[in-house]
Amino acid sequence: VQDQVVLLWGEGKVEYQDIELSSEHIISDLENQEIFAIGGVDTTGRYFGNPDFKKGSENFASDSMRYNIKSGKGIIYNVKSEQGEGYLHSDLTKRDTEGHIHMKGGKYTTCDADHPHFYMELTKAIAIPDDKIISGPAFMVVEDVPIPILGLPFGFFPSSNKRGAGVIIPMYGEEKNRGFFLRGGGWYQPLGQYLDMTLLADVYSKGSWAVHWGSDYKVRYRFNGNMKIDYAANRDNSNNSFPESEDFKWTWMHRQDPKANPTQNLSATVNFSSSNFDRYNSYNANQIVNQQTSSSISFTKSFPGTPFNLSMSANARQNLADSTIVMDLPKGSFNASTIYPFRKKSGTGKLKWYENIGFSYNSEFTNHLDIRDTMLFKSETWQNLNYGFRHSIPVIINLKSDRFKMLTVSPSLRYDGVMNSNYIKKSVEYQAGEAVVVTDTIQKLTYAHAINPSISVGLTPKVTGMYLNTRPDPKVIAVRHVMQPRASFSYTPDMSRINPNYYDTVFYAQNGELGFSNYSYYDGRLYRAPSFASESGSVSLGLSNNLEMKVRAKNDTVDDGEPQKVVILRNLNLTTSYNPFVQEFKWSDVSLTTGTSLFKNKFNVNLTARFSPYDIQPDTSASGNITYRKVNEFYYDNEKRLLRFTNLNISAGLQLRSSQGSDAKGGEFQDPSQEVDQTDPFMDPFSTDYDFVPGSTYGEYVDFSIPWSININYTYSITRPLLKEDQRVTNTVNFSGDFSLTQRWKIGFRSGYDFENKKIIEMTTFNIRRDLHCWEMRFNITPLGTRKQYSFFINAKASILRDLKWDKRQSWYDNL
Incomplete structure (x- = not known):
């Protein structure tokens, strides 16, 4: 006390303002306001309790240190401190009054090990916390082996947690058809706190080029998203095999x-491109083989305390095979849910029949366009835009009897109105002695409306069969079969005397046939005529089945535990319908649907089939060609078979994965789907797209623990339009999966086999990954077809050293 020196021996700790120091041994000189700290040594010679110094955002771990509280200066020996994504190691470190750290014999690395696997050897360096690290001559050291050729005259390492603008270094290489390239180089620019922007470019020596613009945005607790626009021009000056x-x-x-606004929501999922973009510019297997894309931007709004809701959307569906685009720009609806005006506000007591009378309102408008993508940006295209509007006000009452609960009677009265931008008019022209029907489209906005009364009757009885196992301690406790027949009838009377007439008839004499053709002015328009030409109705019949059983759990006792339900047959449904008001083909096809899930949903099987009750007959043209058509004659009358097969589809899927194991520390392995960004191509075990794109989670953690997974999907389908000889058969199996040889090695694969064409599918891919702690290695190969390619990639995990990498690849472009 006389010397004003305080000794803290054994887990010492000092706190002063924003300074916090913990160490096994601490000596505090109160007179000079200096602190000295050093760790301890146990009986085995191992160090423990080394000094851990914190000041604001700074944090140092060292063997020993001396620090002056008054001046802020300090000397630290064998220090390790975290700077941004990296770590600084130094034999001797001095801290000046401005908080700058001067180092001698320093190391900079992104490896978090106490003895790093690689680092940049810094002869002299100065670190400005939360800003940057500047050094003199520096060179790479890997596994304690100096590599002077990987040296720099000086070093600059950002260590700020703030985003900063800067150049993105391109990757380089060569392709046989497009030549030497610089790819993925450009500029990154933060735009305030919530937004950033990236501009990248690809350049090839044979004339091909591409530009990529991207932006990420996020406002916490409100919204987030990203947008990217790509443009690619492919050229080849050497041969004609490469597509320009x-x-x-x-x-x-x-x-x-x-949570931002519970009553309204704006969402967007847009994937819009020219038909050949992914085919000629992607390295991703899924994108290359994809033939369909869809995009949607939607806005929904509800009005609390009212029955009203509003919805607006813009939708596009692309067929990349034939370059067609179907768009609804925009499409909207305004609806009111059912209102019961005669119900009491108290809501108590049994409802009277008239209290079940309710009405609602439904409206919709659409702007529709169906074109090829090459015509999208031409002015004449938008002159063919089809637009329309429809709304309806249904008034309905549901009548149920307490005695016949399975019977429901629902009379209704509905007002329907439609508006279309055009309508059709058919006429007869005499050509070569024949009366040919000609259809003219008249571009005129028209409105049509009608009153449509109808009635529907539904009968839905339910039959349940139960088997109870009365044996002592049974494994199967009970089996239950539920069968539910369904029958319904709907009828709409002929209202042509009351409603306006939107139908017409033309006479034709063509190809040796005479007759009258009935049509509506709104056939093929966005919205059909609001009324029927005559009375209409149908009888629908159906039968559904469900089979389940209850079993005793494996570890269950006789008296304790909850039985488990096992689904034997999830569904077995048969449906058909009968329309007595049409002249021919009164019966619809018979549809069969069945499916089940076994082994706790690991194995799923689904089957659908369709059968026609009508026969087919041949027609011979004047040239002698024979074609077949469906005729209004029952198949049973001619072939003595009940139904004619038309379609079958069987799909089966098996999903297996190992149970969650334990890691070296005894904890459970994490589910990789919870740890990995599934949208990142680096994390997709089947992706071959390894071009760096800012904003992706580059070098993120991959689950290298022991669990494995495998997915097998089998598809068998037969489509028989008329004749068996014309049927189309699909018979394929696809499988994918991954497994870890060790906690550092992971292998993934994806392939399949086409039994009909007797060949392996082209997009067969394999990949191997090796976790090198602070580095990672990947090898990917597509060995078959025109998309054959391979890539080998090794890189540092930290994004700050994303350019510290080496890759070797052969592009599928070289196979063209």
């Missing part, structure tokens, strides 16, 4: 936080 094209792609993902 100019393609674009626009992707946008927008998500609103549900």
Whole structure:
């Protein structure tokens, strides 16, 4: 006390303002305001309780240190401190009054091990916390082996947690058809707190080029998203085998936080491109083989305390095989849910029949366009835009009897109105002695409306069969079969005397046939005529089955535990219908649907089939060609078979994965789907797209623990339009999976076999990954077909050293 020195021996700790120091041994000189700290040594010679110094955002771990509280200066020996994504190691470190750290014999690395696997050897360096690290001459050291050729005259390492603008270094390489390239180089620019922007470019020596613009945005608790626009021009000056094209792609993902506004939501999932973009510019197997894309931007709004809701959307569906685009720009609806005006506000007591009378309102408008993508940006295209509107006000009452609960009677009265931008008119022209029907489209906005009364009657009895096992301690406790027949009838009377007439008839004499053709002015329009030409109705018949059993759990006792329910047959449904008001083909096809899930949903089987009750007959043309058509004659009358087969589809899926094991520390392995960003191509075990794109989670953690997974999907389908000889058969099996040889080695695969064509599918891919702690290695190969390619990639995990990498690849372009 006389010397004003305080000794803290054994888990010492000092706190002063924003300074916190913990160490096994601490000596505090109160007179000079200095602190000295050093760790301890146990009987085995191992160090423990080394000094851990914190000041604000700074944090140092060292062997020993001396620090002056008054001046802020300090000397630290054998220090390790975290700076941004990296770590600084130094034999001797001095801290000046401005908080700058001067180092001698320093190391900079992104490896978090006490003895790093690689680092940049820094002769001299200065670190400005939360800003940057500047050094003199520096060179790479890997596994304690110096590599002077990987040296720099000086070093600059950002250590700020803030985003900063900067150049993105491109990757380089060569392709046989497009030549040498610089790919993925450009500029990254933060745009305030919530937004950033990336501009990248690809350049090839034989004339091909591409530009990529991307932006990420996020406002916490409100919304987040990203947008990307790509444009690629492929050129080849050496031969004609490589396809020349100019393609674009626009992707946008927008998500609103549900807590931001519970009554309205804006979301977007846009994937819009020219038909050849992914085919000629992607390295991703899924994108290359994909033939369909869809995009949607939607806005929904509800009005609390009212029955009203509003919905607006813009939708696009692309067929990449034939370059067609179907768009609804925009499409909206305004609806009111059912209102019961005669119900009491108290809501108590049994409802009177008239209290079940309710009405609602439904409306919709659409702007529809169906074109090829090459015509999208031409002015004449938008002159063919089809637009329309429809609304309806149904008034309905549901009548149920307490005695016949399975019977429901629902009379209704509905007002329907439609508006279309055009309608059709058919006429007869005499050509070569024949009366040919000609259809003219008249571009005129018209409104049509009608009153449509109807009645529907539904009968839904339910039959349940139960088997109870009375044996002592049974494994199967009970089996239950539920069978539910369904029958319904709907009828709409002929209202042509009351409603306006939207139908007409033309006479024709063509190909040796005479007759009258009935049509509606709104056939093929966005919205059909609001009324029927005559009375209409149908009888629908159906039968559904469900089979389940209850079994005793494996570890269950006789008296304790809850039995488990096992689904034997999830469904077995038969449906058909009969329309007595049409002249021919009164019976519809018979549809069969069945499916089940076994082994706790690991194995799923589904089957659908269709059968026609009508026969087919041949027609011979004047040229002698024979074609077949369906005729209004029952198949049983001619062939003595009840139904004619038309379609079958069987699908089976098996999903297996190992149970969650334990890691070296005894904890459970994490589910990789919870740890890995599934949208990142680096994390997709079947992806071959390893071009760096800013904003992706580059070098993120991959689950290398022991669990394995495998998915097998089998599909068998037969489509028989008329004749057996014309049927189309699909018979394929696809399988994918991954497994870890060790906690550091992971292998993934995806392939399949086409039994009908007797060949392996082209997009067969294999990949091997090796976790090198602070580095990672990947090898990917597509060995078959025109998309044959391979890539080998080794890189540092930390994004700050994303350019510290080596890759070797052969592109599928070289196979063209």
